Ligand SMILES: Nc1ncnc2c1ncn2[C@@H]1O[C@H](COP(=O)(O)OS(=O)(=O)O)[C@@H](OP(=O)(O)O)[C@H]1O
């Protein structure tokens with residue numbers, strides 16, 4: 246791959262994810278302190294918030310402005326259905342307000358702000374512009390504006406995920422993790438005692454201490470971490486990035502497994518069986534969102550497994566950015582049959598064999614894949 250290819254796209258992607266992290270931090274703080282922000286349920290009963298819709302509008306508007314308007318193809322999670330309902334006027338107004346507040350701060354991140362605040366129709370257009378379904382050819386941005394919305398509304402972990410897919414392959418990924426904590430064990434904090442919880446009573450990046458943006462370009466062999474920018478420290482950016490690498494631990498007894506918090510999203514008893522059979526001994530870290538991929542890439546955990554119920558189709562925006570960052574940090578990600586994930590088939594990871602296994606290295610990965618083969622028939626999945 247040409248070294249300079251995608252340089253501008255990646256730089257813009259990192260900047261817009263910083264803008265989005267800032268937006269999310271403010272909305273989450275309001276949500277938790279005053280309970281004034283709207284959380285609504287989508288048709289599948291999953292939550293969506295002002296932050297999900299506002300990040301999608303903000304990133305869509307910035308990418309379209311910078312890379313050529315209607316021609317920019319964006320595959321993203323949200324649409325305007327929920328805010329087009331008669332009783333959603335308050336939510337829509339909050340989204341328009343949040344988007345404009347956020348775009349006004351774009352110059353802090355080296356991006357141009359709009360000349361005048363966006364009107365409601367423009368915000369709706371920015372959200373619904375992200376209606377591409379991707380596919381095997383062409384260039385597609387892939388966005389999960391807030392991944393782990395459940396974690397977000399609980400004051401816990403969540404991520405902003407943006408990737409670029411070209412001709413069916415992820416060419417780079419950017420993952421914003423505004424609440425990535427100082428101590429790895431705080432990734433699990435919702436399971437801890439009240440004492441830990443009260444230490445984290447505020448969820449601003451400062452309280453968690455280590456909010457970050459990770460990014461990697463496919464084939465570069467490098468994955469990078471930038472801390473979130475506090476206050477007006479923009480001048481130092483982007484020189485503050487540092488390289489990250491996966492853990493070198495390959496002894497299962499010392500390895501840490503990450504998995505989704507909700508049993509509905511991944512079969513905890515099946516992964517516990519696999520973990521036991523390969524000799525894992527530590528308690529799993531249950532973490533909302535693609536922060537699990539971030540934890541593997543940063544070397545804070547060695548394994549991430551997700552086995553959704555049969556019939557559930559994984560979406561590309563829940564994995565694209567995380568996969569490339571883990572791979573370039575030295576790890577590997579496959580389905581449970583050992584095959585790389587296929588981002589070329591539209592908005593779903595079509596053909597995914599049973600589940601997802603991300604590891605810091607080959608040794609652990611081989612052991613887990615073999616364990617899946619040995620235990621699948623008796624698993625009832
Ligand atoms: N039934 C079911 N099975 C499997 N996966 C599902 C399911 N429902 C939702 N999702 C997707 O899971 C995304 C959140 O994954 P997490 O790993 O963060 O799950 S968890 O909150 O820790 O349980 C979540 O992403 P967001 O909607 O962006 O939060 C969903 O895309």
Ligand SMILES: [Mg+2]
Nearest residue numbers: 389392393563
């Ligand atoms: Mg998601």
Ligand SMILES: [Mg+2]
Nearest residue numbers: 322389391392
């Ligand atoms: Mg989401």
Ligand SMILES: [Mg+2]
Nearest residue numbers: 291292322394
């Ligand atoms: Mg969602």
